[in-house]
Amino acid sequence: MRLLLIHSDNIKYIAQKKTPVAEEEVILEDSLDEALTVFCAVESVDEENIPYIISKTKEEILGTVEKLGVKNVMIYPYAHLSSDLSAPKTAIEVLKGIEEACKQDKSLNVRRAPFGWYKAFTLSCKGHPLSELSKTIVPEEEAEKTEKKN
Amino acid sequence: MRLLLIHSDNIKYIAQKKTPVAEEEVILEDSLDEALTVFCAVESVDEENIPYIISKTKEEILGTVEKLGVKNVMIYPYAHLSSDLSAPKTAIEVLKGIEEACKQDKSLNVRRAPFGWYKAFTLSCKGHPLSELSKTIVPEEEAEKTEKKN
Ligand SMILES: [Mg+2]
Numbered sequence: 620m621r622l623l624l625i626h627s628d629n630i631k632y633i634a635q636k637k638t639p640v641a642e643e644e645v646i647l648e649d650s651l652d653e654a655l656t657v658f659c660a661v662e663s664v665d666e667e668n669i670p671y672i673i674s675k676t677k678e679e680i681l682g683t684v685e686k687l688g689v690k691n692v693m694i695y696p697y698a699h700l701s702s703d704l705s706a707p708k709t710a711i712e713v714l715k716g717i718e719e720a721c722k723q724d725k726s727l728n729v730r731r732a733p734f735g736w737y738k739a740f741t742l743s744c745k746g747h748p749l750s751e752l753s754k755t756i757v758p759e760e761e762a763e764k765t766e767k768k769n
Numbered sequence: 770m771r772l773l774l775i776h777s778d779n780i781k782y783i784a785q786k787k788t789p790v791a792e793e794e795v796i797l798e799d800s801l802d803e804a805l806t807v808f809c810a811v812e813s814v815d816e817e818n819i820p821y822i823i824s825k826t827k828e829e830i831l832g833t834v835e836k837l838g839v840k841n842v843m844i845y846p847y848a849h850l851s852s853d854l855s856a857p858k859t860a861i862e863v864l865k866g867i868e869e870a871c872k873q874d875k876s877l878n879v880r881r882a883p884f885g886w887y888k889a890f891t892l893s894c895k896g897h898p899l900s901e902l903s904k905t906i907v908p909e910e911e912a913e914k915t916e917k918k919n
Contacts, residue, residue: 623849628891635896699773699903700850739896741778746785746889753849 620665620672620713620757621700623658624683626750628743630656630693634736640707645733654691655684656742659717660700661710668758669709673716675756680721683752694718694731695740710734770815770822770863770907771850773808774833776900778893780806780843784886790857795883804841805834806892809867810850811860818908819859823866825906830871833902844868844881845890860884 631650657680665672680692694717698704705713711734718731732738744750781800807830815822830842844867848854855863861884868881882888894900 633896636898699901702903702905737896737898737900739894739900741891741893743891744889746783746887748786748887750887750889751849753852755852 620662620676620755621660622676622679622754622756623697623700624752624754625656625658625742626687626689626745626747627654627656628652628745630654630695630740630742632695632732632738632740634733634738636737638735638737641735642711642733645736646730647733649730649732651691651693651728651730653689654693655680655687655689656693656695658695658697658700659714660698661705661713662701663703663705664757665705665713666709669713669716671758672713672756673720676717677720679754679756680717681724684727687749690726690728692721692727692729694729696732696734707735770812770826770905771810772826772829772904772906773847773850774830774902774904775806775808775892776837776839776895776897777804777806778802778895780804780845780890780892782845782882782888782890784883784888786887788885788887791885792861792883795886796880797883799880799882801841801843801878801880803839804843805830805837805839806843806845808845808847808850809864810848811855811863812851813853813855814907815855815863816859819863819866821908822863822906823870826867827870829904829906831874834877837899840876840878842871842877842879844879846882846884857885
């Protein structure tokens with residue numbers, strides 16, 4: 620799982636067109652202010668332990684929203700973060716799993732942009748030192764690494 | 770070199786704070802409408818052949834702006850695209866090289882966001898099927914691969 624977490628003044632998307640792997644029954648348009656935008660790329664290695672990936676991603680999101688004092692979360696599939704993607708079916712399962720896991724925290728307002736759609740989006744990144752964080756999560760706990768960069 | 774190219778209604782940034790590797794003498798704030806935003810992460814392997822990386826990245830940018838009919842280009846350093854970055858000094862050399870190379874095309878309006886600064890930014894992605902493209906360029910021509918994803 621490749622994650623790019625962005626502390627956003629606003630994140631907005633409008634689904635425009637299906638790809639061949641488009642998820643059905645989705646929210647075609649949504650917007651959040653003062654949010655953590657969570658760009659996610661589910662990777663092929665994640666298929667080895669889906670519950671672990673969901674759980675560690677949830678942990679990462681909850682830890683970050685607490686640090687930032689944010690209550691709104693937008694989970695946003697972003698295939699371009701990885702060159703070794705999972706099957707689309709797995710990606711949808713993982714993304715829905717992350718959404719449900721985060722929603723267990725009733726203090727959060729959690730949304731999820733649809734997988735497999737071409738989407739127009741607008742994103743505003745706040746730009747403070749903690750406003751952008753990337754992370755790679757893999758099934759083996761030992762191999763996990765945090766990447767903080769400029 | 771990891772590239773993420775986004776056909777943007779608008780890209781705007783405001784540099785907020787230096788990191789320890791901040792480039793000097795920079796444009797602290799800029800904005801372009803109807804632009805190709807070129808997020809770049811210069812990787813350690815790129816140090817093996819910097820002129821090749823600059824040349825292939827220029828080629829990729831020029832090919833994409835031609836396809837999209839775009840005249841404005843924003844080169845934007847984005848470390849989060851890679852987990853194996855080059856030295857900062859190399860990154861600055863490569864980014865400046867790409868800027869200069871693209872500016873040789875006098876029909877283009879080329880800008881470059883500063884390396885090594887925390888920046889607030891706002892980006893609008895158009896969302897049509899060709900509006901997002903990622904690409905990895907490595908010094909060995911054989912290993913180059915284009916990644917088009919949903
Ligand atoms: Mg427009």
